Amino acid sequence: MPTTPYPPSPKAALVLDAQAIDRALRRIAHEIIERNPEINKVAIVGIPSRGVEIAKRLIENIGQIENVKLELGVIDVSMHRDDIRLRKSLSPVEVSHLPLDLEGRTIILVDDVAYTGRTCRAAMDAISSFGRPARIQYAALIDRGHRELPIRADYVGKNLPTARPERVFVRFEKTDGVPDSVWVERI
Amino acid sequence: MSNWTRKDLLSIQELTADEITGILDTAAAFKQVGAREIKKVPALRGKTLVNFFVEPSTRTRTSFELAAFRLSADVVNISASTSSLTKGETLKDTAKNLEALHADIIVLRHSSAGAPKFLAERLESSVINAGDGAHEHPTQALLDTFTIREKLGHIKGIHVAIIGDILFSRVARSNIWALLKLGARVTLVGPSTLVPREFERMGCAVTHDIDSVLPDVDVVNLLRIQHERQRKEYFPGTGEYTSLFGLTKARAEKLKPGALIMHPGPINRGVEIDSEIADSARSVILDQVTNGLAVRMAVLYLCAGGEKIAS
Numbered sequence: 395m396p397t398t399p400y401p402p403s404p405k406a407a408l409v410l411d412a413q414a415i416d417r418a419l420r421r422i423a424h425e426i427i428e429r430n431p432e433i434n435k436v437a438i439v440g441i442p443s444r445g446v447e448i449a450k451r452l453i454e455n456i457g458q459i460e461n462v463k464l465e466l467g468v469i470d471v472s473m474h475r476d477d478i479r480l481r482k483s484l485s486p487v488e489v490s491h492l493p494l495d496l497e498g499r500t501i502i503l504v505d506d507v508a509y510t511g512r513t514c515r516a517a518m519d520a521i522s523s524f525g526r527p528a529r530i531q532y533a534a535l536i537d538r539g540h541r542e543l544p545i546r547a548d549y550v551g552k553n554l555p556t557a558r559p560e561r562v563f564v565r566f567e568k569t570d571g572v573p574d575s576v577w578v579e580r581i
Numbered sequence: 582m583s584n585w586t587r588k589d590l591l592s593i594q595e596l597t598a599d600e601i602t603g604i605l606d607t608a609a610a611f612k613q614v615g616a617r618e619i620k621k622v623p624a625l626r627g628k629t630l631v632n633f634f635v636e637p638s639t640r641t642r643t644s645f646e647l648a649a650f651r652l653s654a655d656v657v658n659i660s661a662s663t664s665s666l667t668k669g670e671t672l673k674d675t676a677k678n679l680e681a682l683h684a685d686i687i688v689l690r691h692s693s694a695g696a697p698k699f700l701a702e703r704l705e706s707s708v709i710n711a712g713d714g715a716h717e718h719p720t721q722a723l724l725d726t727f728t729i730r731e732k733l734g735h736i737k738g739i740h741v742a743i744i745g746d747i748l749f750s751r752v753a754r755s756n757i758w759a760l761l762k763l764g765a766r767v768t769l770v771g772p773s774t775l776v777p778r779e780f781e782r783m784g785c786a787v788t789h790d791i792d793s794v795l796p797d798v799d800v801v802n803l804l805r806i807q808h809e810r811q812r813k814e815y816f817p818g819t820g821e822y823t824s825l826f827g828l829t830k831a832r833a834e835k836l837k838p839g840a841l842i843m844h845p846g847p848i849n850r851g852v853e854i855d856s857e858i859a860d861s862a863r864s865v866i867l868d869q870v871t872n873g874l875a876v877r878m879a880v881l882y883l884c885a886g887g888e889k890i891a892s
């Protein structure tokens with residue numbers, strides 16, 4: 395398991411601890427159930443790597459409330475990004491897998507931080523190459539603003555107003571080997 | 582973050598084990614693209630790839646071409662007969678012209694070892710070696726190791742026999758480097774004229790007795806007898822070669838259950854391999870072709886993306 399510095403940077407301030415993250419994800423699970431009467435047609439699709447961890451937790455929470463086991467998907471966005479030459483280094487390309495039949499299903503895309511909206515756009519583009527779901531909704535643990543595209547999150551764990559140069563860190567025991575937490579480094 | 586910082590892919594010899602593993606992992610993700618309803622991703626949209634094949638090749642060129650299409654790049658094919666090389670233009674001048682047309686990636690197949698490196702050092706475009714003389718054929722080794730890893734789960738500790746014309750084979754050289762770097766054991770098998778003992782210095786075992794090796798290996802990789810590169814004195818003759826080194830039905834029975842049979846193609850049926858064995862369940866020859874596409878997509882993606890350090 396990879397371990398990263400904890401706190402992620404010396405100047406970072408804690409925004410959410412493990413308990414607060416749990417509460418936010420439980421609330422989002424309730425909202426998803428409320429918004430989707432046919433809950434068994436929903437698949438939760440995470441954007442690697444932390445979006446997948448959040449997706450797993452949402453499936454667990456929804457399962458506890460409604461006694462259903464929703465399907466988990468993983469969608470890699472790296473090969474659908476529009477900024478290949480603008481980035482300093484490439485993020486690893488992950489294997490995507492989605493439910494076999496997307497027709498008539500609701501896909502809930504899950505990411506850790508909603509920011510410019512470009513990741514979400516790339517993910518929607520990637521999903522459409524697998525098929526045509528009935529609808530796509532978007533969930534993010536943190537919404538830090540600064541959208542560059544007309545994209546809005548349907549489910550938000552916490553709105554965190556930031557300045558552009560500020561940095562937001564999401565950490566999970568499962569993916570980073572440090573306690574579940576969200577941090578912001580203010581300028 | 583991806584560990585790939587190279588502009589070019591010139592040889593396996595210069596890569597680290599981590600870089601090779603990084604390409605294979607990336608290829609696994611690209612292989613999945615082939616299972617989608619729309620088998621095309623926009624990663625290299627707006628980029629131009631030139632397939633520059635000074636030596637004839639159909640499958641490698643087609644594989645690169647299809648890989649580029651699936652990444653949404655534009656592709657131009659140039660072969661020796663259609664290029665101005667036949668009119669006396671030097672390789673460097675031809676390449677400079679390609680660059681002036683804003684080719685982002687040049688895939689080069691050339692009869693001279695080192696030609697891709699020569700271009701890579703002089704051009705800003707990414708250069709991918711698609712086979713240079715008897716030197717290297719890196720994407721072939723990558724697709725072979727990808728196939729072994731996919732079928733057997735890992736490379737470390739696997740025993741691979743490479744059989745045939747090793748001396749003239751760039752496929753063998755690239756495979757030897759890749760397998761040894763990833764921790765496999767390699768035994769080279771063939772007539773002493775085509776498998777000189779010098780290869781032991783690379784870290785391989787060398788033998789001229791195929792029958793003693795077969796029961797111990799997890800993979801046999803058969804190389805094509807390259808009639809076009811042979812001189813008479815090196816080669817015993819087709820019939821004799823088959824009886825001494827061909828993977829016949831009787832020999833295939835000596836293999837461990839689950840051992841893989843590989844061949845980079847094109848196959849000479851009845852020479853290095855019996856027709857029936859080439860079509861048997863153990864043969865992964867067609868998986869190699871499919872995986873070649875995924876590996877080449879990964880290589881193009883890695884070399885064309887991110888900030889590059891000139892090689």
